[in-house]
Amino acid sequence: MMTDQIGNQASPASNSYLNNDGIDELTPMTRRKRVSSLSLSDQWAGSLQMTPTTGSTGNLKRIGSSKLSINNGLNAVRVKKTVIDHVRVASYAFAFDIDGVIVKGPETIPEAKEALKLLNGANEYNIKVPYIFVTNGGGRAEQARAEELSKRLDIEVTEDQVIQGHTPMRELVSVYNNVLVIGGVGDACRKVAEKYGFKNVFTPLDVMKWNPSVTPYHNLTEEELAVARDVDFSNTGIDAILVFADSRNWAADQQIILELLLSKSGFMGTVSDSFEEGPALYFAHSDFVWATNYNLSRYGMGALQVSIAALYREHTGKELQVTRFGKPQRGTFKFASKVLSQWRKDVLEEHVEELTTEEGTSDMEEQSPGDPLLNDPSQNMNRNSKPTLLATESESESDSDNEGLTVEKLSKLTLDLPPASTVYFVGDTPESDIRFANSHDESWYSILVKTGVYQEGSIPKYKPKHICENVLEAVKFAIEREHSKELEEWNNSAVDPDAATTQLSPLTLVEETKVVPKKHSAKFEM
Structure with a gap:
């Protein structure tokens, strides 16, 4: 315990x-x-x-x-x-x-x-x-x-x-073309990523529709099929995996994430000899637990990180490298x-x-x-x-x-x-x-x-x-x-x-060059 x-x-x-x-x-x-x-x-x-x-x-x-x-x-x-x-x-x-x-x-x-x-x-x-x-x-x-x-x-x-x-991840739009977005309900996270400006956004549901054998214990529901897209992942490489929100299907998501991490250049169905050719992995946060209206806390995205890292280390003998956002980063x-x-x-x-x-x-x-x-x-x-x-x-x-x-x-x-x-x-x-x-x-x-x-x-x-x-x-x-x-x-x-009748000296104004505003976007360091 x-x-x-x-x-x-x-x-x-x-x-x-x-x-x-x-x-x-x-x-x-x-x-x-x-x-x-x-x-x-x-x-x-x-x-x-x-x-x-x-x-x-x-x-x-x-x-x-x-x-x-x-x-x-x-x-x-x-x-x-x-x-x-x-x-x-x-x-x-x-x-x-x-x-x-x-x-x-x-x-x-x-x-x-x-x-x-x-x-x-x-x-x-x-x-x-x-x-x-x-x-x-x-x-x-x-x-x-x-x-x-x-x-x-x-x-x-x-x-x-x-x-x-995941808000700071919008700064990654210019870095990656093909991204796999994990978490959330249906394709809600896909829509968020597309709103940020990502060009090609895929989800685990797309992968499962492409080849149901990837996750043999899960059959897509009608609701999931309605939002899954037709993509040939044998010819479509994934540049980065972005975990936007808590996984709704740990077994399926972990299977797909780990396969991509071990792949050659992010192509499903391939295995890298060095285990170092896979896509970059980003997590929106690392909360191990979080509070609901249940009397005990529930496992969160941090727990998913721990699980994936343990499986990766067991398979490769190496420490999983990730980029984390969220508090306290x-x-x-x-x-x-x-x-x-x-x-x-x-x-x-x-x-x-x-x-x-x-x-x-x-x-x-x-x-x-x-x-x-x-x-x-x-x-x-x-x-x-x-x-x-x-x-x-x-x-x-x-x-x-x-x-x-x-x-x-x-x-x-x-x-x-x-x-x-x-x-x-x-x-x-x-x-x-x-x-x-x-x-x-x-x-x-x-x-x-x-x-x-x-x-x-x-x-x-x-x-x-x-x-x-x-x-x-x-x-x-x-x-x-x-x-x-x-x-x-x-x-x-x-x-x-x-x-209070004390008089103040008059204002002195000095002309100066107008400050040209720079872009207001907030930056981060990875």
Whole structure:
């Protein structure tokens, strides 16, 4: 009987094939510069009191404002507060696992709906907190997952907020022509791969239709025959095997995968003398177990890896080489970081547009005749124009302080959007979620919840920074923690109310060349 850190739940042994990725030897990136806890929108307002920067948030002369307008930016003074409660966008962010945190099998975890509404601004501090979902699950398009979450949680979730285990595999489109996609129901994963842009996508059902003797103990059902395609696999080589989702037929899938791994150039019915000519093998994740509404966890894709690796080693005497995605892999972390950076930009840009639309006319009427922006034609700023935030790739991926997100106005005033002050990652599985959050960047704050794989009273192998009953408790904890940090920083550079008449120096604008945005796609390393 297998027992471990999660009580009655099974998990891979310390010397498991799944633990040969070197993640436990990684040193998390550290911040070389302090990142402000003030909201992004207040930092934006403060940018109206600065000259163009080179990306360091320390160069900002932040004044903070409950509104985002040129008039407030120039003439407002930050006054000490006991609570910060104007509408704004947080400097921190969230990333959530889905299974065991938001949903459990077919059921939605009761506290999840309120938790997400709090992050959308329905909290006592009126702060909007950007968030994304990072799940090792898959088997369907990100848009479909987003639509399901929207329906379950009664909020709007877009596909830009959803990273599934196989999402980073879309970057392989230009690498492989013929791919065999494993997992999921029917040909659902084929459709996802085709949506990503893969040219020739095959499934095990196609192989079984081609030659039923490949898997002699399984006869295709009418439903399976309806989605299986006619392909001659004796003349069609497979370049890569992509395990997108959990296998629905371990026996058949393993038989086909192993035959291809041992083949000559990916052709069925052939055997390589060296066992090194087969297709590359990719897994969307390595979760050994996962939570359903059953009282014990079920074996997942990680267990399938272990099984295939054992069979391969028994047959060849060699260690199976695979490429893994999903949590806790570094490639997925980098991909998620890029996606979160872009989403933070989108949330702030939407907030800016809302405020400029609401306040543009009134601000113009209230503007002082002596405002340098109005009296200097060479530096005229059209306040009714919508600011844009440009996303560019960082010059150095090792610099965790620079996300390469640039805020630009028509006046050529630019500001690098700072990285998230903290990213709270909420998960239910120590081996994937907590390990993921703890291994790559010290600014990520791991929170373990008790609504999924983890069982209360057990000692997790990978220790979270905080443990909560559920996702709602996790969100409330983080909001309170961050408000305390934000309030302290606000008051450290604020004045008492009776000193609020202090005048600020005028804005200095410097023309500079417009930054040309690069492609927004998130990259990963294999």
